[in-house]
Amino acid sequence: MNLLHIFSLARKEFLTLMRDKRSRIIIIVPPIVQLFIFGFAATYDLNDVPVAVYNEDSGGASRELLARIEGSPHFSVLYKISSDDEVASLIDDRKVLLVIRPGQNFSANLQRGAPASLQLIIDGRNSNTAMIAMNYLRDVVLDFNHEWQQEHGKTGPPVQLKMRAWYNENLQSQWFIVPGIVGSLMLVVTLLVTALSVAREREQGTFDQLLVTPLRPVEILIGKAIPGIVIGLLEATLIIALMVWFFDIPLRGSIPALYLGILLFLVATVGVGLMISSICTTQQQAILGAFLFIVPAVVLSGFTTPIANMPEMVQWLTYLDPLRYFLVIVRGVTLEGDGFILLFHQFWPMVIIGMVTLGLAGWLFRYRMY
């Protein structure tokens, strides 16, 4: 291996990427803008869920419970209605997500010690939002029950659940999603940088010129991989810094382990990118190829929806996805405080993916050229 060859090629690749203003912008600006927008947008936590109240009870207890609901940051009561007909139109038109309806004798039943029913009508079009809203409401009701029982000298249920969440104590979904965005953005950037690099040279005829020089395929491979990895590393550092300082995500684990993870992830994605690039003869094909990899890779990585919920066959597919491992590493280091040992099983699969894809790419340089 000849270091001068690799250095010359890597420098050339950097210059090609960075000299043109438009291509410089496309590498740097979208990831940062997207981190900000998506970091704030992508949250499962609900705030100000629009609620309508249909109170047929005249007692004080229902008013007290409703005041608690109104006081919660999760709900905002927008409508007070007084007929059944209004329920349907409010929910159908998506004006409210749920209607809360204390039964006619709510306060009276409560005073008597009989179960007082609180009816809840919820829009299930987005089942996840519905479920979360229901959970919030259940918490309010359980609290209310507990306090009611204490005030009235009654014992509560014989078994009490004392819940605690580890790692993400307040269950903020931003803590979960933002590290996922970091991984997805890195995937998109490195793939865009590498997936076009060989295809572009093929299309412009410069790849032939490269192949008649004494550069060996391994050297071309390394020279082309370096810019992707370096740009990825810098970008990762930048967006992780933003994540920690701007989104207040804790960084509890071992930073060297995180960087090892980043490096291996970059090697694996650069490998995938170069492989796509050397299969394709035109840039259009390469863009499509990158696209066809990025979309499933993001969806199947456990970024927004858990891998455990997928059918078993799809779960097997996720083992091919480098982002899957990387997300565990980012979340592990930031939230769970993991180090090398706990993350070992995330490291080696990426090494294998990287080796296979890079090997294939290098082979294709020479043998797919007409």
Place this chain on the structure above:
Amino acid sequence: MNDERVLVFRNVRQIFTRGEQTLCALDDVSFDIVPGQVSGLIGPDGAGKTTLMRLACGLLRPESGTVHVLGLDAVAEPQAVQSAVGYMPQRFGLYEDLSVQENLDLFAELQGLPQKKRTVRYAELMHMTGLSPFTARLAGQLSGGMKQKLGLACALLRAPRLLLLDEPTVGVDPVSRRELWAIVYRQVQEQGMSVLLSTAYLDEAERCNEVLLFHQGKLLGQGPPNEFSANVQGRIFQVSAAGISHRQLQARLAQSPNVIDALVEGETVRLVLEQAGLPTAESLLPGLDNVTIRPAVARFEDAFVARLKTRYDGVASAGGLNFHIDVNDDTEVIQVHKLLRRFGDFVAVNDVSFNVHRGEIFGLLGANGAGKTTTFRMLCGLLPASGGKLSVAGLDLHAARAEARRHIGYMAQKFSLYGDLSVTQNLRFFAGAYDLRDSKQDERVEWAIETFELTDYRESNARDLPLGFKQRLSFAAALMHEPEILFLDEPTSGVDPLARREFWARTNALAEAGVTVLVTTHFMEEANYCDRLVIMAEGTVLAEGTPQEMKARARTTDNSDPTMEDAFIRLIEQHEQNKKKIDNRKAMV
């Protein structure tokens, strides 16, 4: 009368800004073109030919000045102009993924050719262009010449009053070129059409009724071509001398004080002198015997060179190249034996054999699609051969280790350096790729910039260089590591005559220094620079020999001094006839 003139430019100025550089593409240009004739736009690269064409189509808006086309104001009513003229852009502007017929249909619809007239017009055009047998073929699979003819046919569908052709014959083989010209002249004679075309081939200028000579955005002159050549009449001579190779002869003549231009032409060298009057042998070539000097008839090209060539510093030496090559070593550096290459069922190269000696300039001539480039790619190791043997410096580069490629330099057909990188960055990259380190690298980069006169463009992006400079840069990049063997694939395609002369002067010097050069070209007169050459068609070698031998074969009673082009056309015709005979025989069996 204003309507009389088909095209009127008045004080047209066009400026392009690229980054901080501003470029004056056309500078205060005024001219009129009268109908019913062929007008040629002639000029070197960057003279503003394409800009002028685009202005005439209303595709660009001039900085100042007015453009009237067929009485219409091209600035105010571009759509009306675009509907009225026929235009063929420089790059093939048709759809390669549509068939010939589908392309015709599309443009017939777009130009509003009535359904009833189509059958007749299609038949006419297809017959005229010789494309009738290929109507079902995809345009992308046509040869370069056929593509241009199809482009022309599409522009002629509705017989426009003014036809604008931007370099229609670039990259087209001589046979197709003749046919294209025939079509153009038929339109002028039969339909009274007016044609404005630009070209880089100066022999074509003589076929125009009128020539507009451009240089660096300025109109230098307008008039019939013979008016231009009349200016240099009496300053043109043919020189031959015994006991000296024509290459050395040319190099020596080029350095004589009174000489503007020296061009190898067969066994003789053609001179353009600064002053009229027969020069003495002693003044031109001191110390040489047997020098014959004959006056020759001036051509447009002579006038062009005399007018535009302001300096001649004759890049006659290898320019500081340090080749450690034994000039007297006469081994066969490139050996090709029964080379074969298939792509699926298609045989691109079939049974090709030739050998090249050290220090030779060896030419591969042929029309587009003759298999030159495929042969080339196999020799450079870019493509494995399907059969036969080949060796370059004793090795098959496709199988050999990467280091073996250090012996060769390669210049691809298309400009293939990195467009986003500056000139220096490109050179630096190739220097690194060829293992030149630190100070050696700086030294070579400086050498290249100086020798190839790229100083003004050091920091410009390669993409933005004028064509001639791109070609210089590619050439420089291929020479960074002082290779023993040079592969040049169509190095002068689309380059103007001045740049071509310069290129050949350099190549000659390299060959004199012992570098082996393998070159492909479709400029037939350039074959004169080769020591030996092969002519290829349809993947096979039609003839091999020296340029003189080739021309001798074409000598007939009518044509006692055939050009290389005549020789080529004759060979192709013979090949076609043989094919027909074989086909007939097959048909009979």
Place this chain on the structure above:
Amino acid sequence: MNARLHRLWGMIRKESLQILRDPSSISIAFVMPVMLLLLFGYGVSLDAKNIPLGIVIEQPDTAAQSLAGAFDRSEFFRPQRFAAIQDAKRALTERRIDGILWLRNDFSNRLLSGGEAPVGVFVNGVDSNQANITRGYIQGAWLAWLQHFATSRGQALDLPVVLEQRVWFNPALSSHLFLVPGLIAIIMTMIGSLLTAMVVAREWERGTMETLMVTPLHMGEMLVGKLIPYFMLGMGGMLLSVAMALFLFDVPLLGPFWLLILCSALFMLVSLAIGLLISIVTRNQFLAGQVALVVSFLPSFLLSGFLFDIHSMPSWVQLITYLVPARYFVAILQTLFLAGPVWPVVLTNVAAMLLMLLILTALVVKKSYKRLD
């Protein structure tokens, strides 16, 4: 007028032929939706099942076993027993289980002595959504067991307020009923903009634009001529996706089919217009592809309300979501599929898409002129 129709027809035929010759367009329109819908339809699910739950019983007696039994029987959990809390905690750290239920030594004593027996619950909160869902399921199993425990001792469970929940449109709260219609919107955004992002840029790159310009063809005719074949192609992909949603994923379609097609057509036009605009502005396939990728996939995935509730986003982000056409289409699709033709929802979103289409068309027209500079 006739000449104009001829030119348009010429463009449409040319564009259709090119589509047929180029397998990549067809595969974008037909293979991609099938592949993505299958992948997403099966891959994206928020319905947790078989959550690995560690149960630590320090004193295995009847009461403790009975509570643990309630979790064994639940379809949501896949419980694992641990003898000591330390083992369970290690398993949680190593991501082998997602939660722990901890019954201490004195659980039965405190339960039977009429006091309150605390049960420790730990969940891995990294995936907060999943943690919330797990928490809900644990509470559910706990309430069910309390009921059962009370009845078994001849008592009624004494709960002051009882929640009675009724879920409309999707009573089983099955997530793919809402994810699949949303996915159609996302897939069609990507396909629409990718299909057209390349087409005008390609003409510039291949030099055919120059030839087209010097003909009587008007720019508007060219754009419409290009749009129509790709529109047909995109609608084909759309129909395929809808068919898959109905027959493969069993999503009910409560609204009328014609309305669905009408809204889809409008949305398709908006996506195609975005692609066209990108293509016209960049004039370069490489850049067009990159821009299309950046503006289509992640924004429509994250900002359309398909997965994340728009109401809960900060207000400046909510403003941005108005620029994402998928936002409107997701709302229409989820309503049409699951709720039926709710006119106020359909009409407001249709109006928003029409406005977008209008603005985009104006931009396309402004940016496309027959000049090279």
